[in-house]
Amino acid sequence: MGNIGSVLINDKTRRYEGQDYEKVMLSTNLTLNHVMLGNYDLARIEMKKTYEREKLIESFREKEYDKLQEEAKTQNVAVDVKQMKEYPMAELDTPEVNSLKNGFQNAFAHYLAGYFFEVTGESSLAEPGYRNALKLAPNSRIVQAGLKDVGRRRPGPKEADVLFVIESGFAPSWKSITIPIPIPRSSGFMITPLSFPLIKSENKGFVPSTVSVAGKQLPVETLTNIDTMARRQLKDQMPGILLRTVIRAVVKSVAQDQAYKGGLALGVLVNIGTVVTEQADERSWRTLPERISVARATLPQGSQMIEFQTGSGSYKKEVVIGSRFTIIPIRIASGAVYVGQPSVLGSGLSDVGASGKQAPKKPAKKTNL
Numbered sequence: 001m002g003n004i005g006s007v008l009i010n011d012k013t014r015r016y017e018g019q020d021y022e023k024v025m026l027s028t029n030l031t032l033n034h035v036m037l038g039n040y041d042l043a044r045i046e047m048k049k050t051y052e053r054e055k056l057i058e059s060f061r062e063k064e065y066d067k068l069q070e071e072a073k074t075q076n077v078a079v080d081v082k083q084m085k086e087y088p089m090a091e092l093d094t095p096e097v098n099s100l101k102n103g104f105q106n107a108f109a110h111y112l113a114g115y116f117f118e119v120t121g122e123s124s125l126a127e128p129g130y131r132n133a134l135k136l137a138p139n140s141r142i143v144q145a146g147l148k149d150v151g152r153r154r155p156g157p158k159e160a161d162v163l164f165v166i167e168s169g170f171a172p173s174w175k176s177i178t179i180p181i182p183i184p185r186s187s188g189f190m191i192t193p194l195s196f197p198l199i200k201s202e203n204k205g206f207v208p209s210t211v212s213v214a215g216k217q218l219p220v221e222t223l224t225n226i227d228t229m230a231r232r233q234l235k236d237q238m239p240g241i242l243l244r245t246v247i248r249a250v251v252k253s254v255a256q257d258q259a260y261k262g263g264l265a266l267g268v269l270v271n272i273g274t275v276v277t278e279q280a281d282e283r284s285w286r287t288l289p290e291r292i293s294v295a296r297a298t299l300p301q302g303s304q305m306i307e308f309q310t311g312s313g314s315y316k317k318e319v320v321i322g323s324r325f326t327i328i329p330i331r332i333a334s335g336a337v338y339v340g341q342p343s344v345l346g347s348g349l350s351d352v353g354a355s356g357k358q359a360p361k362k363p364a365k366k367t368n369l
Contacts, residue, residue, distance in 0.1 A: 020057045020104035021229040022285045027053055028109040032165065035116060036327060036343045047113045047129075057104050061237070068243040081238055086179045087196060092235035096228050100136075103233025106224040107137035108165075108292045114146055115296075119161055119325040123151035133223070142221045142294060155298050161325040162213075162299045164306075166220060168332040169205020169290030172227045174198070176280035181246065194245050196238075197280040199231050205290045206311030206332055213306045214299050220308075224292040230284075241280075289331070310337055 018026065027050040034043035081089070114129030130147035137143055155161050177198045204227070211218045234241075299321055306328070307316045315337050319328055322342060329340035 016281075016283045019230065019284060020061070020233050021106070021226060022288065023057065024050060024053055024104050024106060024109060025226070025285075025288055028106065028112070031109070031112060031116075032327075032329075035112075036329070036340075038343075040120070043116065047116070050109050050113070054105050058102070061240075065240045065243075068240050068247075071243075071247060081242060084179055084181070084196070084242070087177065088198070091199065092231050092238070094231070096225070097231045097235060100228060100232045103229050103231075103236055105136055106226075106229065106292070107133040107140065107143065108223040108294065110136065111143055111146065111223055111294065112165075114150070115163055118146070118150055118153070126150050137223055140221050140223060141219070142296060143223070146296075153298065155324060158301050159298050160301050160321050160323060162297055162321055163325070163327045164211055164218070164220070164295040164330060165327060166207065166211075166293040166295070166330045166332065167205075167289035167291070168207050168293070170203040170333060171284065171286055171288035171290060172230050173200045173202055173286060174230075174280075174282045174284045175200050176282055181249070192249050194249055195280040196241060196245065197234060197282065199227070199234055201227055201290075203290070203334060206309075207291055207293050208308040208310065208332075211295045211306060211308045213297075213304050216297055216299070218295040218297050220293050220295045222291045222293040225290070226288055226292075227290050289333075306339075311335070 017023070027046050031043050031046040031050065034040070034046060110129050110132035112129075114126045114133060116126075117123070117129060118126035127147065127150050130143060130150060133143045134140070134147055153161055175198045176195045178193045178195050181192060181194045207222055208220055210220060301321050301323065303318055303320055305316060305318050307314060308330075309315070310332055312335050317339050319339065319342055321328075325343075327343040331338040331340070
């Protein structure tokens with residue numbers, strides 16, 4: 001019913017299953033949460049789901065666009081994105097957007113998988129994770145170092161392999177913009193106002209250049225820019241959105257013509273309803289971060305003072321670095337800083353051998369990060 005409504009009313013009638021990058025980020029967040037709680041088997045499942053989601057999204061989008069093209073031929077509709085002269089296409093055609101492979105795969109998800117498998121002694125599984133991350137972020141020194149040194153990092157007895165995960169800002173919003181487009185009708189072409197989605201960057205985040213800890217300045221690199229991913233997704237899907245919107249306009253125009261045959265009042269009423277219901281889909285997951293950045297180093301275990309810039313000044317906090325490896329989540333948003341409890345998996349993974357199998361232990365105590 002939602003798909004039918006998208007043709008008759010607008011795209012908001014479709015069941016909202018999330019933007020493509022949001023679907024992958026769902027698995028990414030679940031992976032990180034499971035790792036932080038010591039649920040390693042569940043983390044492995046989500047890592048596999050991440051890869052599977054990416055393949056499904058790629059296949060689905062290709063089939064969806066082919067189906068729309070067939071429907072456009074049936075309706076005798078020929079459209080081109082160049083017709084949208086008033087649409088700010090330049091915002092979707094930047095070097096940053098064009099450099100992305102697509103709008104749903106993110107390098108952080110694959111780097112996290114590589115990091116997890118490496119510290120659990122499964123180098124053969126860690127290498128593909130780093131390679132996939134490198135394909136998505138080929139200029140990242142942290143990813144390059146991860147692939148180069150995979151299997152060779154061996155923290156000392158009193159050291160830990162520490163990964164800082166820094167999330168900043170909020171994901172961009174989706175807005176609706178109305179543009180007049182020439183639509184073919186029985187009497188010829190008619191200029192019809194149609195609505196299309198537009199990406200608006202709001203609450204952009206600050207990313208510190210370094211994290212200072214234990215006398216070291218750790219460089220911070222952004223692996224995932226969700227604002228750019230959203231723009232790349234919209235750019236890739238714009239031909240399909242345009243086709244679906246124009247097909248909807250043709251269907252509505254037929255309804256208007258029939259309504260006017262039933263009388264002027266009915267025709268005007270249907271015309272008003274057509275204009276009012278013409279809106280682009282603005283739904284999105286706004287609490288996602290705008291950027292996900294990482295820093296990594298081998299550090300001494302125990303209490304350590306970390307320091308980094310936040311855009312409104314320097315921030316300091318003491319954290320406890322666990323055993324063989326520790327993940328420290330940091331959230332910078334709207335001038336506030338939240339440093340989560342370092343991963344409780346530090347003690348759990350001290351019992352993980354080269355095989356990657358975990359020794360039995362008590363369930364991890366859940367904490368709000």
